Amino acid sequence: MTTVQKIKQIEDEMAKTQKNKATSYHLGQLKAKLAKLRRELIEPRGGSGGGASLPAFEVAKTGMASVGFVGFPSVGKSTLMSKLTGIHSEAAAYEFTTLTAIAGEINYNGAKIQIVDLPGIIEGAKDGKGRGKQVIAVARTCNLIFIVLDVLKPLNDLKVLTNELEGFGIRLNKQPPNIVVKKREKGGIQVTNTVPLTNLDQDEIRAVMSEYRLSSASVAIHQPDATLEDLIDVIEGNRVYIPAIFVLNKIDAISIEELDLLYKIPHSVPISSKNWLNVDELTERMWEDLNLVRIYTRPKGKLPDYTAPVVLRRGKCSVEDFCNAIHKEIAKQFKHAIVWGSSAKHARGQKVGLDHILEDEDVICIYKK
Numbered sequence: 001m002t003t004v005q006k007i008k009q010i011e012d013e014m015a016k017t018q019k020n021k022a023t024s025y026h027l028g029q030l031k032a033k034l035a036k037l038r039r040e041l042i043e044p045r046g047g048s049g050g051g052a053s054l055p056a057f058e059v060a061k062t063g064m065a066s067v068g069f070v071g072f073p074s075v076g077k078s079t080l081m082s083k084l085t086g087i088h089s090e091a092a093a094y095e096f097t098t099l100t101a102i103a104g105e106i107n108y109n110g111a112k113i114q115i116v117d118l119p120g121i122i123e124g125a126k127d128g129k130g131r132g133k134q135v136i137a138v139a140r141t142c143n144l145i146f147i148v149l150d151v152l153k154p155l156n157d158l159k160v161l162t163n164e165l166e167g168f169g170i171r172l173n174k175q176p177p178n179i180v181v182k183k184r185e186k187g188g189i190q191v192t193n194t195v196p197l198t199n200l201d202q203d204e205i206r207a208v209m210s211e212y213r214l215s216s217a218s219v220a221i222h223q224p225d226a227t228l229e230d231l232i233d234v235i236e237g238n239r240v241y242i243p244a245i246f247v248l249n250k251i252d253a254i255s256i257e258e259l260d261l262l263y264k265i266p267h268s269v270p271i272s273s274k275n276w277l278n279v280d281e282l283t284e285r286m287w288e289d290l291n292l293v294r295i296y297t298r299p300k301g302k303l304p305d306y307t308a309p310v311v312l313r314r315g316k317c318s319v320e321d322f323c324n325a326i327h328k329e330i331a332k333q334f335k336h337a338i339v340w341g342s343s344a345k346h347a348r349g350q351k352v353g354l355d356h357i358l359e360d361e362d363v364i365c366i367y368k369k
Contacts, residue, residue: 003040010034021203028207028228035232036211038167041133059101059138063112064311065290068139070165071148072157073120076249078102080148080273081117084283101138108283111292111311116142123160136168144289145172145244151262151270154248158265169236172244173267177230178223184216195224204228208235243289247282249273293317295358298340298365312358320354322364333368340364 001009014030017023069077081087085104102117118135139145145165149157162172184190189209191202205219208228212235223230233239246268251259252275262270269285271278294309295317310325319339323331337352341362344350358364 003037007034007037007041010037021201024201025203025207028204029211031228032208032211032232035236038169039236039238041168059103059116059141061114061141062103063105063114064292064313065111065143066114066116066141067144067146067286067290068116068142069118069146069148070135070139070161071120071247072150072161075120075148075150075157076273077117077120077146077148080146080247080249080271080279081115083273083276084279085115087115101135106283109287109292109311110294110309113286113290121161121164123164133168136165136170139165140168140170140240140242142242144286145170145242146247146286147172147244148247148249151248151250151254154246154262154265154268158246169239171233171239171241174241176239176241177226177234178221179226179231179234180218180220180222181214181231181234182218182220183214184218186216188216189214189219190217191219191221193221195222197221197226199225199227200231205231208232245269245282245285245289247271251277291315293358293360293362295322296361296363298338298363300365300367304340304363309361317358318354319352319356319358319364322358323354323366330366330368335367335369337367338365 010030010033014027014034017027017030019027069081071077081102081104084106087102087104100119104115104117106113106115116138118138121135147158147161149161165172189206191205200221205228208231209215209217209219214235219231221231244267246265248262248265248268248270250272251262251270252272254262259270262268269278269282271282273279291314293312293314295312296304296306296309298304310322312321312325319334319337320331323334331354334354337356338349339352339356339358339362340347340349341359343357343359343362344352
């Protein structure tokens with residue numbers, strides 16, 4: 001029996017098992033088994049995964065960040081890609097026009113950002129249908145995902161695509177679960193929680209730990225809405241948490257009243273790639289979700305240079321990170337810096353050290369020893 005067949009068998013058993021106190025342990029085991037089988041699809045072991053593997057798409061990383069286009073065939077990904085980057089990604093009014101990953105680049109707010117148009121995926125991609133595994137494997141490496149949807153059927157397609165990505169270990173617009181699992185030498189399973197457990201019970205937790213052969217471990221739960229899937233994600237440890245924008249394409253085909261309803265979908269931006277409508281809002285949201293920070297330099301005795309910012313990623317935007325982005329020797333010769341902008345305490349500028357955290361559009365002047 002192939003991995004995909006085993007997954008289907010477990011899904012069928014879960015579907016016909018009612019959830020109650022008597023079945024919680026069994027369901028916990030089934031969910032853990034399902035996660036382990038899905039891991040085999042992500043990281044195949046030998047040749048037992050259920051079919052010959054296809055070569056991965058080769059996409060060399062460029063720029064400060066990468067944005068992957070994911071969607072069903074014929075939703076306008078290629079048109080959007082071509083107009084954003086100037087790179088030709090073949091577009092036509094039939095399905096499966098794009099057959100490989102096509103990479104381009106845009107310059108936005110002084111930052112070079114890679115755009116990757118991926119082939120359209122189909123339902124069942126996470127189980128190996130089409131080239132879904134290769135497509136989603138590239139999506140896992142992106143800093144942001146554009147899920148491009150046909151505006152006439154966005155919610156149903158979004159549900160299917162989210163399910164495909166989730167099945168491949170991608171968590172969209174989520175933070176890692178606030179759960180800590182630590183193995184111990186002895187003492188059995190000890191569960192502690194600082195918040196009420198509304199979606200978990202002790203039997204489910206112990207079932208999952210048993211399936212992963214964790215006979216002695218501490219489980220500390222600090223997330224009020226934590227689910228069994230969150231616990232499994234922490235144990236598996238191979239999940240990626242990526243922001244996503246739901247790009248609702250082809251708004252030229254709907255009314256203003258329908259457009260107003262689309263804005264109520266969280267994380268969504270309605271556009272028309274064909275008529276180039278509302279794309280400015282999309283690129284603005286892209287910048288916000290990528291969490292990039294522009295830092296302008298000011299040579300001693302001169303005005304700031306606003307033409308070529310040093311672009312850093314939020315979370316790695318200290319003065320030391322700024323120095324290293326220019327040249328690693330600068331930090332070694334560093335004496336202090338003067339910073340102007342939202343991170344400075346004073347409008348006239350603040351004297352800071354290497355550990356100072358910079359904010360977007362700060363201006364910095366470096367003084368060497």
